[in-house]
Amino acid sequence: xxxxxxxxxxxxxxxxxxxxxxxxxxxxxxxxxxxxxxxxxxxxxxxxxxxxxxxxxxxxxxxxxxxxxxxxxxxxxxxxxxxxxxxxxxxxxxxxxxxxxxxxxxxxxxxx
Amino acid sequence: xxxxxxxxxxxxxxxxxxxxxxxxxxxxxxxxxxxxxxxxxxxxxxxxxxxxxxxxxxxxxxxxxxxxxxxxxxxxxxxxxxxxxxxxxxxxxxxxxxxxxxxxxxxxxxxxx
Numbered sequence: 541x542x543x544x545x546x547x548x549x550x551x552x553x554x555x556x557x558x559x560x561x562x563x564x565x566x567x568x569x570x571x572x573x574x575x576x577x578x579x580x581x582x583x584x585x586x587x588x589x590x591x592x593x594x595x596x597x598x599x600x601x602x603x604x605x606x607x608x609x610x611x612x613x614x615x616x617x618x619x620x621x622x623x624x625x626x627x628x629x630x631x632x633x634x635x636x637x638x639x640x641x642x643x644x645x646x647x648x649x650x651x652x
Numbered sequence: 653x654x655x656x657x658x659x660x661x662x663x664x665x666x667x668x669x670x671x672x673x674x675x676x677x678x679x680x681x682x683x684x685x686x687x688x689x690x691x692x693x694x695x696x697x698x699x700x701x702x703x704x705x706x707x708x709x710x711x712x713x714x715x716x717x718x719x720x721x722x723x724x725x726x727x728x729x730x731x732x733x734x735x736x737x738x739x740x741x742x743x744x745x746x747x748x749x750x751x752x753x754x755x756x757x758x759x760x761x762x763x764x765x
Contacts, residue, residue: 574753583756644694
């Protein structure tokens with residue numbers, strides 16, 4: 541029940557295309573859903589996050605879509621660029637004193 | 653702010669040796685986390701502290717692992733004795749509260765041979 545399942549494991553997208561990464565969870569107590577971006581040799585960096593009171597959040601080319609009933613959320617990267625090539629992690633946590641639980645990551649390669 | 657600072661960046665040690673990883677959180681952040689990253693298991697929480705007190709250490713693999721936070725600006729993760737299966741990247745992260753995201757350090761890549 542504490543798991544966050546992420547797919548796909550790897551993704552190759554053409555420059556200018558849309559990258560879509562999906563995550564699913566079971567714990568209905570989760571109330572914070574961030575996405576992290578990690579470049580080689582660096583730590584994960586917070587990219588965008590959503591709470592379950594909204595179904596979508598957009599920041600520039602990055603959008604989170606959230607489906608509470610299906611217990612799923614996804615990251616959409618519009619107009620994908622080679623500089624977006626990185627590993628992306630979804631995560632989730634419940635409010636009461638728990639730490640972030642991460643998905644296993646998706647390695648995105650954007651070809652030019 | 654310099655962010656979360658971890659040292660060393662890389663550590664290569666022989667099986668059986670003691671290894672100590674270090675972390676300096678962002679000033680004013682009351683929460684500090686240690687995560688381990690491997691290809692097989694992804695990012696796993698090992699332990700986290702609130703105001704220097706360990707809150708959840710259920711992710712610590714076994715008694716060979718120990719973590720301390722003697723003050724608000726310093727934490728250590730110690731492995732003794734180290735084993736090849738401990739090879740991973742160890743991240744420290746901090747946050748001012750549990751409502752939002754964390755700031756991660758650049759990690760320590762540990763190789764046990």
